[in-house]
Amino acid sequence: MDQHLQVFVTVAEKKNFSRAAEELHMTQPSVSQYIRTFEENIGTRLLERTNKYVRLNKAGEIVYHHAKEILGLYTNMQHLVDDLVNKAKGPLSIGASYTFGEYLLPRIIANLLETYPDIHPTVTIGNTSEIADLVATHQLDVGIVEGHFKDQQLRVEEFAEDYMVVVASPNHILAKKRGVEILDLEKVTWIVREKGSGTREATEKVFHRFKLSPAKLMNYGSTQPIKEAVEAGLGISLLSRWAIQKELRNGDLNIINIKGLPFSRKFSIVTKSPFQTKALEVFLGSLRNNKMLTTFHNGKR
Structure with a gap:
């Protein structure tokens, strides 16, 4: 992964060189040098700097948006390669709309971790359009939503x-x-x-x-x-x-x-990439074969 991208994204999110350096376990002069080199390579300034703040300018906003997507793709690629020789483990970023995320997802994740304790899920709750956007930009591995949204490039599978x-x-x-x-x-x-x-x-x-x-x-x-x-x-x-x-x-x-x-x-599973880590694969299996959903909708709950 290009370290310059990671440094730039961290500075943009922390809005401060010192806090970014602390987050990255680097010195502040090193962070400043990375940013100067990155801006030279891009061909323009990306950050506005004063004594009080550091913030993105218009060009910086464009680069930040694409940098986040690139970093997400790189991380997913790394996990897929690791999975070729390892069992299901590692990070799994899940997004869910409020109904599913607040009332169904916690129990599903608890059951998943009983079998796969080395999976480390993080959960983002938002409305359907927000979750779809995060999946589309590779900031989430998977979304569980209800309703419809406009993105023809996402893979949508109704499952409950x-x-x-x-x-x-x-x-x-x-x-x-x-x-x-x-x-x-x-x-x-x-x-x-x-x-x-x-x-x-x-x-x-x-x-x-x-x-x-x-x-x-x-x-x-x-x-x-x-x-x-x-x-x-x-x-x-x-x-x-x-x-x-x-x-x-x-x-x-x-x-x-x-x-x-x-x-x-319908509740739908939303993904972007055709490739799946083992962690995502077993999570999707737990959704498709979940007896709790089947029992409820057979009128037994």
Whole structure:
């Protein structure tokens, strides 16, 4: 790997030569020399320097973006070569959208590490479009998402089904009403996820299916605050059954039964490279053959 690339990326992220030198276990003059040589090779300055800060200029932003992708490709190449003679081990960077990442992934990783303790996973949680972008730029080995996104170069494999239901607080007017009608859903506040999330996409599909125009929408950035808002009686929401298991058992949320629901969507595995490390290979196998997902969707959970 070109050490100049690594030094440049570290300085850009630390925004400070001293902190970058500490991170790289180098002296500050050595870091400065690497940056000067790198800028000379590129043919222009990449960093703006003052006594208070170091930051990327326009050219630096372009180089940083591609440098991150190059470093990701190099690391993946190194792992693939190592795997030719070694068993499944080493780093595995996993991205997941909120529903899967918060409510399903922890148990799957725990089971994986019982068999493969030398795998070292790191997890990034974000909405569907964010995770797809990180996989596309080789910053994640794999993503697990729901919903759709625009990137024809990614490999997408549907592997499990998710069911989404309308939920409300037990004290909400709709939870107490017998025979909830579609028009009733328009008169109440909906608690929804932000644009770009798979849950928001599913919610908008339900709105379109039932020709709903809710009186008011409240936006939240993840599922947990949505559940708390619904429990507090602020409104209703469309959520995955995976995300509300504890709340249903404890009686904190009620499912509002509506003809035409639950809404079904797919969880998908997203990858970029056609080559897989052994660590990624066994992780993907654990997803495809996971009995927990099969049991739930056979109605036994």
